[in-house]
Amino acid sequence: MRTRAIALAAVAALALGTAACASDDNGGSGSGNGGASSGATGGGIKSDLKVAFLPKQVNNPYFDTSDNKGGKVAVEEFKGKYSETGPSEASPSAQVSYINTLSQQGTNVIVVSANDKDAICGALNEARQGGAKVVTYDSDTNPSCRDLFINQATTDGIAKSQIKLISDAVGADGGEIAILSATANATNQNAWIAAMKTELAKPEYSKLKLVDTVYGDDDDQKSFQEAQGLLAKHPNLKGIISPTTVGVAAAARYLSGSTYKGKVQLTGLGTPNQMKQFVKDGTVKAFALWNPADLGYLAAYAGAALASGLITGKQGEKFTAGKLGEYTIGADATVVLGDPFTFNAGNVDQFNF
């Protein structure tokens, strides 16, 4: 009984201690700019800014590229302090805990890819009240919880790049093409397909004829079978566009093992690691995706420009992002990275994600 009483007393003492230290400061952080000096480097960005990248999860090659090969480079250019932190599993609650940590550390810029557009809002706003600037990249939050969103690509940009790639691959004679999409009701896929149809209506693509759109449901097996089915159904097919990483990899696997290899062209949105072997064996000439390293690089510069007071996130404001040049803030405090990045035999080995 005595030891238990001591234990209880210890709990009570601890609780009192906590309460006592809690009452001296009501939630304010007071260390908003974490000692960032106003010594300007190129473009008026303050030096010594603490910039932290918070990806959906660590140990993910995509985010390793965007953060450590993009964001880090940018932060070193403007002489800030770079860090990457985050949960090992992609859950919003784990991310909240890291946002809290960053705001306590007096981080100037938090660059985050949201695991849930609402669940991390409270924590982000608390960090902003403490003086941090919040930039989302890859996956946005509610616009009210961040200062800027760096969008990897627009619908039009993706559609233009896909049609250009298939046109180049098929050649000047044109011919029949088909689309292998994900699910029939995927919002982004349908927007891209609609934009591709608009693009195909242009005179320079008059020789390309879209004959079919099929759905592989982002399932590897189904996408593989749908690719097979397309070639059986359309003997004159010259090219396939698959604007989904699962679909394009499955179609490439089918084509590379079939007699159509090199005769039926394929392009789409894919990741270099999945597509490398098919680019090398001649199944695919080129495919597209945004360059995650550029995405992280731009996000770091945007955050630094915010934290240096060069921009506030209003539409029409301009800032310079190092080697990427000048960017203008669009509607809903969004900055678009640019046209998708084209991967081909010449550059695909430089990427690992």
Added chain:
Amino acid sequence: MRERLKLLGSWDVIVLVALVLVAVIGAAAIEGVASPRFWRFVSLEVIPIALIALPMTLVVITGEIDLSVASVLGLTCSFMGQLWLWGVTSLPLLIVLCLLLGMVLGAVNGIFVTWFGLPSLAVTIGTLALYRGLAYVLLGDRAVANYPISWTSGAIKPIHGLTIPWFIIIVAVLAVIFGVVLHATPIGRGLYAIGNNAEAARFAGVSVAKTKFWLFVATGAMSALAGIFWTLRYASARADNGNGQELAVVAAVLLGGVSIFGGRGGLVGVIGAVLLLSTLRNALQLADVPANALTIVTGTLLIASVVGPNVVGMARDAWRRRRPSPHPQLERTPV
């Protein structure tokens, strides 16, 4: 029995001393740990784990386990989201319906364990998957996030003049209730008796099946309460809410000195362990320890918590063998 009492007490003290050490050393060595905001974040994180750890302690003391708790939490969140979509906009009604759901889910576990006599480990691994699956069926990959701000910020509002959220008071009241039931009533003594020897407890007049059944119901209800808090704290009802939290709860219960074989342990140690794990994790995170290393720390602590009491026990026995107890005839129940 006397040794057991001593042993329990000493493990509680070890956990609490560790907690104080982590807090003091952390405050001295890591910038930010001494700040009120740190304790606000720790307490916010502790609330759902503590809510579930309270009934889990009792369940484990009877020699059973409930691994479905985080899935009950997730299904409650999905249900709360779906009710909102169906137009239930009264918070008290939502709370009541969610708690009822939690009790039903707990009762399902209880029925399988008591009526069919199945091992709770197997049953609740099954319902862990089943309830999480139902959560996805109910809400899919949608997230319901348009609850009124007065609810979401109301749930985490600090106590006047402090930074600690008011919900901690509810946790504290429930902790006292569970503590009194476990440590100061015949029901509590019955739980230890079941954990030590269910057959003997039955002969001694303890209604084993009924007790276990209601423990599972209580665990379901508390997990549902944690789910309601989770939804409001993160302002987002999602099917994957609280995924994997059952491990955090079981880790805290075991680190708190409750024997996985039943019959031993108490709430003081468990509450200390819940606070210890959260404080340690948040402090290390603040010290920029990477996520991968953090999971190693938690894993090591869990192993230490299972090995620790045994080592302490062996050391105590060895010491006792050399110096026999002055009152070997004294027998006391562990209260």
